[in-house]
Every structure is written in structure tokens, then in C-alpha cells.
Amino acid sequence: QKEVEQDPGPLSVPEGAIVSLNCTYSNSAFQYFMWYRQYSRKGPELLMYTYSSGNKEDGRFTAQVDKSSKYISLFIRDSQPSDSATYLCAMLLQGGSEKLVFGKGTKLTVNP
């Protein structure tokens, strides 16, 4: 079983839709949960991160962590064509390895 699983998609939605992106993980010791956005032919950029469980909101983006289910989500409200990108989840132990563990990414297309 891979440490982090992420559905690669592709996911195609109409403009204005609510998008839900998800990852599951197996290592219960992960404490930091990150979401990166990667546009085509560019490097990933950090969208947001959460520590331990709970929600975090930043504009149209909401990150959720459910540690009991080992499941994290990124919700995008009122999706825009400019949100079209690959979204990668990443996780990190606290006080342990400095190496992030990444999902393989979900490719999202928002159609105008």
C-alpha cells in the first residue's frame, strides 16, 4: 500500500462548480498536510497547509483533514478556468523526516 493515494483524474467540471479533491494516507504519524497547485510546465506552488485535524479556509479554497479516516480534502468553490491545473497533496511527519510524501496529483480542468 502506498503511503499516499490520490486519484489522478482527470476531473472536468463546468465553471462555477464546487470541486472536491481528495487523498488518503496510511501513516497515522503524519501531522502536516499540504496542497500544491501545478500549472502545465511549471513547478508546484504551495496553496495551503493544515496542521493535524480540522479545516482551513483561504478565499475559495478549503482544506479539510480527517485523521480518524486518514483522509484529506481540498474544496474549491466557484471554480474558475484559471483553477485548471494539477493538484498535489503532500504530507509530513512532525519532528521526523524533512522529506515530504506526495500524492501523484489530480488533473483538473474547469470549462468556461
Added chain:
Amino acid sequence: DVKVTQSSRYLVKRTGEKVFLECVQDMDHENMFWYRQDPGLGLRLIYFSYDVKMKEKGDIPEGYSVSREKKERFSLILESASTNQTSMYLCASKSRGRPEAFFGQGTRLTVV
């Protein structure tokens, strides 16, 4: 803003050539990483450096070496380039104990 700069966006090299990919960060981060990214395989860690002159193998170090003589600079070396090393190469840096990793814009390497 954190800046991670990779020396080239696109490179074309011949089989058997020695190839140097350079990465510079300007935020005094202790940790630096080299990944390659291929369709369907996600980000795979090649090498990691946690301090000057210190390095650790990642998941796919074969055919690669690294050098970190100064804190801000991390070089990836392909000793004898092969066609199966055609890929997108991404450098990242991260402060010790912090979850956020910052990526460069990537180098698309083609080996012919």
C-alpha cells in the same frame, strides 16, 4: 518571497553526456531536494540534502549524483545521460522544521 531558481528551463543533451542541473535558493533553507516528475508516476525524490556537504539518497538515485558546496546551491549531476532520464526535473527547498517546501520552475531535460 522565497525564490528557488533553476538554471535552465529546457535542455537537450546527447546520450552519454555529463549533465549538470543547478538550483539556487535565496531563503537560507537548510534542506534542498531534487525530484523528477513523469506522467503517471508523480514526483519521485532523487536526492535530498539537509546541510552543506550532506546528502541522502531518495527513491531513485541510480544514475545521478549531487553536490552541495554552499548552502544556497544544490546541483544534480547525470554522470552519463541516458534516454530514460528524459524528464521534468524539479528542485525544492525547505526550512528545517517547517512544512512548506518551495519549488523552482522546473527543467525539462530531453536526452537524445
